Structure formats: structure tokens, C-alpha cells
Amino acid sequence: MAKSTQDSTSLPLQETIVHNNKAARAIELVILSLLVSVVVYRVVYFKDQDQYLPWLLAFLCESWFTFNWILSVCIKWNQCTTKTYPDRLLKRVSDSEFPPVDIFVTTADPILEPSIITMNTVLSLLAVDYPANKLALYLSDDGCSPLTFYSLVETSEFAKLWVPFCKKYNVQVRAPFRYFNSKSMPLEDDSLEFQQEWKMMKKEYGELYKKIDVASRRPFTCDRDSEDFAVFDGVHRSDHPTIIKVVSENKEGIPSNLPHVIYISREKRPKHQHHYKAGAMNVLMEIRRSPSDFSVAAIHVASCSYEYGTSWGTQVGWQYGSTTEDVLTGLTIHGRGWRSAITSTDPLAFLGFRSIPELCYATLPAYCIITGSQFLPKVNEQGFLIFMGTVFEVTQKEHRSIDGDNDNETDGRFTFDKSPMIVPGVVILLDSIVHDLEIGSFCFVVCAPM
Numbered sequence: 001m002a003k004s005t006q007d008s009t010s011l012p013l014q015e016t017i018v019h020n021n022k023a024a025r026a027i028e029l030v031i032l033s034l035l036v037s038v039v040v041y042r043v044v045y046f047k048d049q050d051q052y053l054p055w056l057l058a059f060l061c062e063s064w065f066t067f068n069w070i071l072s073v074c075i076k077w078n079q080c081t082t083k084t085y086p087d088r089l090l091k092r093v094s095d096s097e098f099p100p101v102d103i104f105v106t107t108a109d110p111i112l113e114p115s116i117i118t119m120n121t122v123l124s125l126l127a128v129d130y131p132a133n134k135l136a137l138y139l140s141d142d143g144c145s146p147l148t149f150y151s152l153v154e155t156s157e158f159a160k161l162w163v164p165f166c167k168k169y170n171v172q173v174r175a176p177f178r179y180f181n182s183k184s185m186p187l188e189d190d191s192l193e194f195q196q197e198w199k200m201m202k203k204e205y206g207e208l209y210k211k212i213d214v215a216s217r218r219p220f221t222c223d224r225d226s227e228d229f230a231v232f233d234g235v236h237r238s239d240h241p242t243i244i245k246v247v248s249e250n251k252e253g254i255p256s257n258l259p260h261v262i263y264i265s266r267e268k269r270p271k272h273q274h275h276y277k278a279g280a281m282n283v284l285m286e287i288r289r290s291p292s293d294f295s296v297a298a299i300h301v302a303s304c305s306y307e308y309g310t311s312w313g314t315q316v317g318w319q320y321g322s323t324t325e326d327v328l329t330g331l332t333i334h335g336r337g338w339r340s341a342i343t344s345t346d347p348l349a350f351l352g353f354r355s356i357p358e359l360c361y362a363t364l365p366a367y368c369i370i371t372g373s374q375f376l377p378k379v380n381e382q383g384f385l386i387f388m389g390t391v392f393e394v395t396q397k398e399h400r401s402i403d404g405d406n407d408n409e410t411d412g413r414f415t416f417d418k419s420p421m422i423v424p425g426v427v428i429l430l431d432s433i434v435h436d437l438e439i440g441s442f443c444f445v446v447c448a449p450m
């Protein structure tokens, strides 16, 4: 007994597994040296050109590709995954020692981000394996939509059944739309009790789905008799006061009940910057630190003028001034010395924007045909070998479908999709091949829409 106690306290809670990626590193360095050679070639032969424009454009595009490749190599250089052991943690600490955790969910438009998907996110988070009295879920609605609020109210009713069900049967896939797909039918040897509860839960989820679906199909009419919905009457999504509603409260602090569920739509006025998701996240971060008189303090924090003259968005919280605020915030955090623990994500993370230089590069052969100029070396010229080994790709990444039926092996790969946007790219490609065959040089330029 004593041995097992000692074991459970001395074993690590996490392990970092470093991957041996020497072969991949070697390939990446070879590609990098080819790209550098291309850029050097451009500089060396610049003065020999009759027309400078295509050469200059090619130089700029290729410099950009090289820079991108350097970033990509840096990101992938040290690859590791972190394996965690939550079961060991549970042997060391009691429920009462778990820290409070606040969960933020953002949404800005119930049409572009369908409410049922947002609500599945909410449900999966409410059912996480964590003491419910230590959890609070905040839904930030930048669309100030009564439909989102209505969906949240209905969802927290359904959650009263869904969360205990997940905990009782240790359900790992906690978003109902994924759980109730055809693959997860109860097995014959599952207990009768489980089979009955499963069917009941599926029926209840079907009803929730129908309610949200019906409400999304018509303009939402605010019920003037209901105090909860009356506040949405006449609001405009970019001009409205703060709306905060406590949808569900675990007043007794019972670990098996539902966590707190809070709806927030921060004040928006046309003359005030709201900083999109970064602004929403900063309001959420401030609100959760509000003193006990929640609603009054929270309404003050969520007002337009609250952060004027403060360090929010510059020194503190999510960084303002970028359309990819999470990237900027992540870089700022890294700049202060923090390091990410998990480097390989599943599916693979999106690594950056590069479409404009690639499309420009793909258009260069056509431009050269029209103007009778040249930007690639001929077969008998020295630079030809460099271009033979360089492959450019401009394609969309495969991603998993909503029901998870995709073959995992294709995740993250670059493939052609069904979009008609592929047509200009393919025309440019064919044009390039014909042109290059004619003049005796050849370069693989594979292009498709981002």
C-alpha cells in the first residue's frame, strides 16, 4: 500500500517525447538551400536582363517563399509531444484542491457560426471531467443575438440531462452531434439501463436541435412579456448596451451539478472601437475577476469606455491591432519568455498566409509570354538545375469533416479541392508547361486556390 502511494506521488504528471526528425530536417535544409540558391541567382543575374520587371517580381516572390520556409523550418525543428497522466494527478489531490477554471466561448454571428455548433461546443465544455462547482462557462456574443441567448437557455436545460449522463458513463466524445453519429450506437452487451438512457438522450438532443433549428429559420421575435428577452428588443448588433444574463448558477456549489453558465454581450457603439475577438476576450478576462456584486461590476467592465487609458490590449491581455489577434498575442507571450509545450497539433495547425506572392509567381509565365520576356533560365543556362529541384505548392489543406468520417491519413495534406477557383490556376499551370516546353526550360509550378 505504502509502495503504491509512493509510486503515485513520484511518477511524473507529464512526459515530453522528443521526436527523432533528423531525416525530415535534412530534407528541409536541402529545400532551404535550393531556395536560397534561387534568390542568389536572381541577384547575380539581375544586370543581364533585358526586362527587369518579371525578374524583380520573381525575386520578391522567391524571397518571400524563402522567408516563409525559414519560419516553417524553425517551427518544425524541435518536434515533441507532451503526454499527460491525469489519473496520477487524481491520486494526489482531492476535488477540493482543484483550482477554479473559467471557460470562454466566443461567437459573433449565429448565421455564420450556426448556433447548434456553438451550443455543441458549450455542451462538450460543460461536461468536462472536472468538479462542476469549480467551473464557470462564459459565452461572449458579439452579435447580440436573441437567438444565441435563446439557444443557450435551451442548451443549459438539456445540459441538466447531458452532463450527468456523460459523467455516469464516462463519455469521452461530449459534443452530442458527434456522439450520436451512426458509429456510436449502443452495443448489444451494453446494460439495458445504458441503452434506455442513450435512446432518451438522443431523443432529447433531437428536440433541442429542432427548437434551435426552427428558431434559426425565421426572424427571431423577442417575447415582450418575458423579461429575459425584452432587453434584446430593438437592439442593433453594433449599437447596444451591455447585456449580461446568468443562465444557470450552481449556488449550492455541488460538484455534480451544472457549472455556472453566463451570457455576455458587451456594449457596442458605432463611435467606439471594439477590437473584435481580442476585445471580447479582454472583457471576459476582466469580468471573471469582478468582485462579488457580479452584475453591477460586470456591466461596468463590459462598457465601451472601460479600458480607455488602461494597458488592456497593449501590455495586458489579448493584443489589439491585428486581424489575427491570437497569433499576435501568442507571439507577445512567447516574446516574454513563455514557451509552448505542445508542438504537434492534430489536425495540423495553419502555418501562415502566402497566397498573394504565390499567385503573382504563377502568373509570371503568362506575363512573360505576352511581353516576350523571361524569368526562368533556359536548359543550357547555369541556373536551370536549381529550378529543376524547386517545387512550389499553393493548395488548400485537407481537414476533417464535421462527422469525423474522413480518413485521418489525409488530414493536413495539400490537395486539390472541388472549388472552381482551381480553373485559373490550372490554366496558368498548363500555359506555363506549354511555354516552358517551347523555350526549352521547365519548372514545376503547382497552383490552386488557398
Ligand SMILES: O=c1ccn([C@@H]2O[C@H](COP(=O)(O)OP(=O)(O)O[C@H]3O[C@H](CO)[C@@H](O)[C@H](O)[C@H]3O)[C@@H](O)[C@H]2O)c(=O)[nH]1
Pocket: 106, 107, 108, 109, 113, 140, 142, 275, 276, 277, 280, 323, 324, 325, 326, 327
Ligand atoms: O467581433 C468579433 C469577431 C470574432 N469573434 C470570434 O472570434 C473567433 C474568430 O473569428 P474571426 O475573427 O471571424 O476569424 P476566423 O477567420 O473565423 O478564424 C480564424 O482566425 C482567427 C483570428 O486569428 C482565429 O481566432 C481563429 O481561431 C481562426 O479559425 C470566432 O469565434 C468569432 O465568433 C468575436 O468574438 N468577436
